[in-house]
Amino acid sequence: MAGGGLAPSNGKVKHYNGRVTSFVIVTCVIAATGGLIFGYDIGVSGGVTSMDEFLEKFFPSVYQQEKTASGSKNQWCQFDSQMLTSFTSSLYVAGLISTYFASMVTQAFGRKSSMLFGGAAFLLGSAINGVAMNVAMLIIGRILLGVGVGFANQAVPLYLSEMAPPQLRGALNMGFQMATTIGIFVAGLVNYGTGKLHAGYGWRISVALAAVPALIMTLGAIALPDTPNSLVERGLRDQAKATLQKIRGTDDVEAELQDMIEASEEAKKVSDPWSSILRPEHRPHLVMAIAIPMFQQLTGINVIMFYAPVLFKTIGFGDSASLMSAVISGLVNVFATTVSIATVDKFGRRVLFLEGGIQMVVSQVAVGAILGTFFGDAGTGKLSPGLANLVLALICVYVAAFAWSWGPLGWLVPSEIFPLNIRSAGQSIVVGVNFFFTFVIAQLFLMALCHLKSGLFHLFAAFVVVMTLFVVFLVPETKGVPIEEMSLVWKNHWFWKKYMLDDHITPSEHRRED
Numbered sequence: 001m002a003g004g005g006l007a008p009s010n011g012k013v014k015h016y017n018g019r020v021t022s023f024v025i026v027t028c029v030i031a032a033t034g035g036l037i038f039g040y041d042i043g044v045s046g047g048v049t050s051m052d053e054f055l056e057k058f059f060p061s062v063y064q065q066e067k068t069a070s071g072s073k074n075q076w077c078q079f080d081s082q083m084l085t086s087f088t089s090s091l092y093v094a095g096l097i098s099t100y101f102a103s104m105v106t107q108a109f110g111r112k113s114s115m116l117f118g119g120a121a122f123l124l125g126s127a128i129n130g131v132a133m134n135v136a137m138l139i140i141g142r143i144l145l146g147v148g149v150g151f152a153n154q155a156v157p158l159y160l161s162e163m164a165p166p167q168l169r170g171a172l173n174m175g176f177q178m179a180t181t182i183g184i185f186v187a188g189l190v191n192y193g194t195g196k197l198h199a200g201y202g203w204r205i206s207v208a209l210a211a212v213p214a215l216i217m218t219l220g221a222i223a224l225p226d227t228p229n230s231l232v233e234r235g236l237r238d239q240a241k242a243t244l245q246k247i248r249g250t251d252d253v254e255a256e257l258q259d260m261i262e263a264s265e266e267a268k269k270v271s272d273p274w275s276s277i278l279r280p281e282h283r284p285h286l287v288m289a290i291a292i293p294m295f296q297q298l299t300g301i302n303v304i305m306f307y308a309p310v311l312f313k314t315i316g317f318g319d320s321a322s323l324m325s326a327v328i329s330g331l332v333n334v335f336a337t338t339v340s341i342a343t344v345d346k347f348g349r350r351v352l353f354l355e356g357g358i359q360m361v362v363s364q365v366a367v368g369a370i371l372g373t374f375f376g377d378a379g380t381g382k383l384s385p386g387l388a389n390l391v392l393a394l395i396c397v398y399v400a401a402f403a404w405s406w407g408p409l410g411w412l413v414p415s416e417i418f419p420l421n422i423r424s425a426g427q428s429i430v431v432g433v434n435f436f437f438t439f440v441i442a443q444l445f446l447m448a449l450c451h452l453k454s455g456l457f458h459l460f461a462a463f464v465v466v467m468t469l470f471v472v473f474l475v476p477e478t479k480g481v482p483i484e485e486m487s488l489v490w491k492n493h494w495f496w497k498k499y500m501l502d503d504h505i506t507p508s509e510h511r512r513e514d
């Protein structure tokens with residue numbers, strides 16, 4: 001198949017000495033908790049912004065609009081407020097700016113330092129949000145949360161991909177996405193509980209509890225060793241060797257260490273990773289760093305993650321049923337992620353991308369058709385309970401597809417393709433692009449729902465068709481390929497090979513080719 005260019009030249013995947021140790025597993029599980037803060041925030045925002053007390057306190061005009069819209073006005077438009085969406089999306093703007101600084105910290109001081117800093121910023125942000133008295137405090141808190149995820153999402157996926165042995169890199173890296181989905185799910189549960197309080201402070205509990213995952217991540221980061229790749233990059237070879245011996249469970253780590261040293265020497269020839277990433281030999285990496293996170297967001301997943309309660313209210317569920325449905329889709333999200341963890345290193349990344357893409361298109365087209373036919377674009381209709389449940393079920397089919405494809409792969413694939421010299425910078429492009437499109441979707445969704453109505457689901461389906469074709473033709477399989485040997489994957493790809501000249505292959509990769 002066109003994009004199938006399977007791995008290194010001679011078709012064989014390189015194996016280093018060592019085994020999968022319990023130390024590396026525990027280390028990766030701890031690091032993956034960085035996904036918790038990301039997920040908790042995604043899950044909490046949607047619920048909080050549908051709580052009456054929260055709206056009444058901070059967004060009284062939206063509250064009024066919601067009250068008067070029931071019954072008569074167009075339901076598609078009842079939540080359309082730029083102020084309300086800026087609450088959700090301000091975090092992503094902060095995240096996308098801070099991730100640039102995170103790339104410098106991650107490269108100069110190690111992956112661990114960025115994780116620590118990210119956890120601490122998030123902790124502070126959740127405290128400010130919990131006691132917020134006005135919109136300004138709310139936004140300042142969210143900016144700090146944004147700095148937290150900007151650093152965490154930059155460092156954690158890299159950390160996991162570097163620590164993991166190649167044959168298990170997919171599964172271990174996906175711990176990050178797993179933690180993200182658990183964070184989203186727990187936040188949904190918390191919202192469901194606090195939404196029932198009606199004492200005026202339920203939302204405070206929801207936002208302040210973000211401190212718990214932040215604490216877990218911060219303490220976790222203190223306990224972790226840095227990655228051998230980062231230690232080599234910072235000239236700490238002895239420490240790198242000792243860490244490598246520990247995580248691979250053998251004294252003989254020379255081959256892998258040597259590859260890291262060579263990669264790091266290559267990296268030293270380049271003074272500025274930002275101009276290096278623009279060079280022709282890094283074109284495939286740059287394209288992936290932009291396209292993969294952009295497409296991940298254009299699946300429309302965050303419409304469901306941020307606004308599921310709002311969406312379900314729109315189609316006629318009651319307050320409590322709406323929060324409950326967010327819990328249900330959250331649970332599907334967690335379980336479907338395990339499917340990906342179990343299969344990604346066996347069947348590869350491309351199979352999951354392709355199957356997930358097809359499943360998403362089918363469910364999105366069906367949801368759009370049902371809403372268009374039965375709810376009507378005038379937005380005055382009402383779905384029967386049976387149909388509303390069918391929409392919920394279809395949304396779960398869609399969430400499951402995302403959760404075993406673009407969700408985890410959207411973080412895994414970029415984190416494993418960059419050579420060491422541009423890895424940190426590349427990953428911050430990934431986070432920046434991801435957050436930019438998350439921001440755009442968060443900011444535009446309520447307005448788009450108001451204007452495109454059920455057609456919005458068809459628009460997202462069209463995006464998924466495009467991205468699936470992108471995978472078919474342009475995304476190579478990276479399963480099992482050692483991270484410091486990834487250039488060979490591009491060199492063997494029908495399209496990308498024209499960018500990979502011989503002198504851009506490291507000595508160890510040359511040896512593999514012969």
Ligand code: BGC
Pocket residue numbers: 042177180181184296301302305333406407408410411434438
């Ligand atoms: C995405 C988030 C999304 C989440 C849903 C992540 O991979 O980056 O934007 O909300 O998956 O599980």
